[in-house]
Amino acid sequence: MxxxxxxxxxxxxxxxxxxxxxxxxxxxxxxxxxxxxxxxxxxxxxxxxxxxxxxxxxxxxxxxxxxxxxxxxxxxxxxxxxxxxxxxxxxxxxxxxxxxxxxxxxxxxxxxxxxxxxxxxxxxxxxxxxxxxxxxxxxxxxxxxxxxxxxATTGVQAAVGAKVARDQGYKSVAILYKNDDWGQDLQALVTRDLEALGITVTSSTAINDAQPSFRAEVTSALSGNPDALYLGLYPNEGTAAVREWLSLGGTQNMIMANALKSDEFRDNVGLQYLGNALGTDTASPRVASADDFVTAYEAKFGSAPNGPxxxxxxxxxxxxxxxxxxxxxxxxxxxxxxxxxxxxxxxxxxxxxxxxxxxxxxxxxxxxxxxxxxxxxxxVRFDANGDVSAPAVVWKYTEDSVEEVEYLSLTEVDDFIASLN
Incomplete structure (x- = not known):
């Protein structure tokens, strides 16, 4: 048989x-x-x-x-x-x-x-x-x-970014954001969510591409003496802005959108200056198919899928x-x-x-x-607008990658967003 x-x-x-x-x-x-x-x-x-x-x-x-x-x-x-x-x-x-x-x-x-x-x-x-x-x-x-x-929409990252600020005990936050559709949307949402938690937004400053210097923008953001800096930027302008921020005495307390989950950003700024920096991102649910993807990715590329x-x-x-x-x-x-x-x-x-x-x-x-x-x-489930919902993570940099600090299930994300409203 x-x-x-x-x-x-x-x-x-x-x-x-x-x-x-x-x-x-x-x-x-x-x-x-x-x-x-x-x-x-x-x-x-x-x-x-x-x-x-x-x-x-x-x-x-x-x-x-x-x-x-x-x-x-x-x-x-x-x-x-x-x-x-x-x-x-x-x-x-x-x-x-x-x-x-x-x-x-x-x-x-x-x-x-x-x-x-x-x-x-x-x-x-x-x-x-x-x-x-x-x-x-x-x-x-x-x-x-x-x-x-x-x-998932910007609303998830904005809410989780505000949660990080609350959990870290920050009372005031300055925002630097990329001056495009994504950055403007993120800035408006994270401002709303921070204020809903009673956290003061001391300034909100747009960063444009290809500027020779961001000193004026960073000086403006520093003027309110915030407890932390929120970064809705991509690695190129993010690197230049954060270097300027640190050189002018800005705090190392930073909250970063997922676009800065980048080896380039970490290496160009320096890990020694990012010890208090926490990032946010959407995440895969804790299910077998997500684990299978990680296994297949590692077999194909020889490393874990750590990038955004x-x-x-x-x-x-x-x-x-x-x-x-x-x-x-x-x-x-x-x-x-x-x-x-x-x-x-x-x-x-x-x-x-x-x-x-x-x-x-x-x-x-x-x-x-x-x-x-x-x-x-x-x-994956799309709603009538072509959108999806997702869990989220808080992460920090390590010497050669990133490390998860906190995982929020889809239910936890939705419940927290509902509490803000």
Missing amino acids: KKDMRIITSAAGLAAALALSAGAAAAQECTTKIGAVLPTSVDWGRPIAETAQFVVDQVNEAGGVAGCTIEMVLRDSQVDPKVGVDAAKALVDLDGVQVLLGAVSSGVSMPILTSVTVPSDVLQMSCCSSSTAFTKLAQEGKTNGLFFRTF GLANSYDATMIALLAMEAAGKDATGDQIASQITRVTDPAGTPITADSAGFAQARDILAGGGSVMYQGATGN
């Missing part, structure tokens, strides 16, 4: 392998392009793009999408709205993509959405844009159901490709977008986030069924 079972198991494994091989062979007969506009010229952006490509490779191993090999055409946004829009236009107009991954910064994603993807009926799936301006745009019916993001947006990039790419599979060959962006709910269906068949899961999904979708995608950030 045991021998028979081994034969059956081996036969089943061989059949699965042959099916994957046949699918892959069929996929070589045609190629479908998808676009990605991601900040590959910055150290924290490259892993986000590499993670997206990892998904594409897994899907191609499973036979591609709708019988075709997927080619991800990647363009660097340089975290610059104009560069990002030009890149997106080239991908849509020249490469003919119906799916666009990106961008990372809300200030880049928003003009791409309004001037490129919505007018062209292209699905835009962002791993890392968190501004609540996208929610408002969707509520006004101006996204045409074409925008989804696997990263990596799990979100994985899920954004896999969900977009599943929706393409559900929509069928030569589907348009709006047709692909309409299938997102079918591949993230709470009542659907659970599938894993890997080659085998994609192959399983293909069969289920072909038979008219739906699937429940279980990914790097758990069982």
Whole structure:
């Protein structure tokens, strides 16, 4: 009996392998392009793009999408709205993509959405844009159901940042924020949440790109003698602003948005000056699929996924490709977008986030069924505005990475936000 079972198991494994091989062979007969506009010229952006490509490779191993090999055409946004829009236009107009991954910064994603993807009926799936301006745009019916993001809105980070200030006993906080859609949104929300907790915001100062010096802005922020500094910045301007802040005698008590979860920022400022700095970020839930992603990532890249947006990039790419599979060959962006709910269906068949899961999904979708995608950030659920909710973490820098200080479950996050309101 045991021998028979081994034969059956081996036969089943061989059949699965042959099916994957046949699918892959069929996929070589045609190629479908998808676009990605991601900040590959910055150290924290490259892993986000590499993670997206990892998904594409897994899907191609499973036979591609709708019988075709997927080619991800990647363009660097340089975290610059104009560069990002030009890149997106080239991908849509020249490469003919119906799916666009990106961008990372809300200030880049928003003009791409309004001037490129919505007018062209292209699905835009962002791993890392968190501004609540996208929610408002969707509520006004101006996204045409074409925008989804696997990263929770800025409201989560703002609330958790305010919680950190309260827990650390800070009575006053100055804010430095990037002068774009993301930074402006974050500044408004964290100001509201700090004040709801009785914490004084002594100043709120915008930081613009490419300035030779931030001395005037930092001097203004220092004038109120705050207990702590809140940083809603990216690594380049964050490094320059914090160096200026420290050189002028500013406190080392800092609260950082997730964009500063960067080796570049830590190394350029110096770990010795960041001992009192705490960061916030959204997090994957404590579920098996999130652990499986970490294991697969480590096997692929040789290190843990410690940078910002990596799990979100994985899920954004896999969900977009599943929706393409559900929509069928030569589907348009709006047709692909309409299938997102079918591949993230709470009542659907659970599938894993890997080659085998994609192959399983293909069969289920072909038979008219739906699937429940279980990914790097758990069982992803989009609301009517294309938004997701997520747990959160508080973190600090270590010599070669970051370390989790506190984990807040989705329920804890939602309860804390409700208490602020």
